[in-house]
Amino acid sequence: MFKVPPVTEQRLQQLLRAMPKAELHIHIEGSLEPELIFALAQRNGVPLPYASVEDLRQAYAFTNLQSFLDIYYAGASVLLHEQDFYDMARAYLARAAIDNVAHAEIFFDPQTHTARGVAMETVINGLHRACADARSELGISATLILCFLRHLSEASAFETLEQAQPLLDKIVGVGLDSSELGHPPEKFARVFARCRELGLHRVAHAGEEGPPAYIWSALDALKVERIDHGVQAMHDAALMQRLAQDRIPLTVCPLSNQKLCVFPDLKNHNLRQLLDAGLCATVNSDDPAYFGGYINENFTQVFAATAMTARHAYQLAFNSFEASFASNADKRVWEHRLKETFERFVEHD
Numbered sequence: 150m151f152k153v154p155p156v157t158e159q160r161l162q163q164l165l166r167a168m169p170k171a172e173l174h175i176h177i178e179g180s181l182e183p184e185l186i187f188a189l190a191q192r193n194g195v196p197l198p199y200a201s202v203e204d205l206r207q208a209y210a211f212t213n214l215q216s217f218l219d220i221y222y223a224g225a226s227v228l229l230h231e232q233d234f235y236d237m238a239r240a241y242l243a244r245a246a247i248d249n250v251a252h253a254e255i256f257f258d259p260q261t262h263t264a265r266g267v268a269m270e271t272v273i274n275g276l277h278r279a280c281a282d283a284r285s286e287l288g289i290s291a292t293l294i295l296c297f298l299r300h301l302s303e304a305s306a307f308e309t310l311e312q313a314q315p316l317l318d319k320i321v322g323v324g325l326d327s328s329e330l331g332h333p334p335e336k337f338a339r340v341f342a343r344c345r346e347l348g349l350h351r352v353a354h355a356g357e358e359g360p361p362a363y364i365w366s367a368l369d370a371l372k373v374e375r376i377d378h379g380v381q382a383m384h385d386a387a388l389m390q391r392l393a394q395d396r397i398p399l400t401v402c403p404l405s406n407q408k409l410c411v412f413p414d415l416k417n418h419n420l421r422q423l424l425d426a427g428l429c430a431t432v433n434s435d436d437p438a439y440f441g442g443y444i445n446e447n448f449t450q451v452f453a454a455t456a457m458t459a460r461h462a463y464q465l466a467f468n469s470f471e472a473s474f475a476s477n478a479d480k481r482v483w484e485h486r487l488k489e490t491f492e493r494f495v496e497h498d
């Protein structure tokens with residue numbers, strides 16, 4: 150590992166913004182800004198229960214995961230046509246490029262759309278075209294992860310997989326999201342086993358609000374390669390050891406955890422403890438349009454609140470590439486760029 154010397158606080162904030170990074174936990178429907186929700190509602194003639202952009206933004210006061218999900222699914226109801234999915238993903242990727250995201254693995258929730266009569270291919274083709282254009286026009290690499298909604302049934306997840314089958318070359322993996330409590334990972338063991346046979350990568354939200362037991366079962370029953378959130382692992386020493394030993398990445402989302410009251414404030418966030426315990430933690434935005442910031446805002450705010458150092462910054466960016474499903478050749482290129490960025494900043498300090 151590159152030896153990172155200490156830098157001033159101001160320099161560290163610049164470094165956090167400038168360093169290349171991968172974003173591995175971003176729900177594309179959670180990148181829909183209120184302005185775009187209103188524009189799409191108008192374009193598609195979808196009525197909204199909010200009078201204005203400001204009125205909608207005012208509703209973004211959450212007390213837990215469910216209070217957020219209710220508004221998040223309502224916002225997604227304006228998405229009908231392939232171009233809508235394209236515009237949403239394109240807007241996110243343009244924003245991510247500004248934050249020096251070199252690679253994004255983007256979650257999408259097809260059941261939210263197919264339940265409203267939108268075809269699976271409309272969703273996937275729109276998102277995939279945006280990823281392809283972003284690569285050629287913005288120089289950012291992006292892939293797609295299909296998430297099953299855990300509050301729905303196993304049968305619905307199997308049906309969703311069936312609908313996606315002809316389009317599997319356009320996704321890299323599957324995930325599990327939505328209401329965690331009361332919906333343990335093992336409910337989807339057979340679906341994930343099938344996805345594994347199909348050669349898909351596997352991730353799952355676990356230990357956001359749910360107990361460490363859900364992280365154990367995501368690992369052992371679903372055989373996931375990464376845990377999304379996972380911050381509740383802190384309460385189980387044996388689990389912490391397993392995550393460190395097997396280098397199972399955690400895709401941590403500080404502003405999300407703050408906004409959904411998983412931690413009382415960022416000062417009490419455990420990212421630094423997870424890193425210092427040797428876990429492969431990463432920083433991500435989750436649902437940036439709803440939680441008050443894109444990936445760089447997550448980095449700068451959690452660093453300011455928890456007094457982490459340039460060494461932590463380097464480790465987090467390095468982890469994000471290591472934890473990604475990109476090729477080893479791509480990872481080496483990004484790691485090299487990361488090292489160069491640090492050398493440049495340190496030299497001029």
Ligand code: HPA
Nearest residue numbers: 176326327328354435436
């Ligand atoms: O943070 C989250 N948790 C679970 N489901 C979600 N869907 C969007 N964001 C989230």
Ligand SMILES: [Zn+2]
Nearest residue numbers: 176326377435
């Ligand atoms: Zn999430």
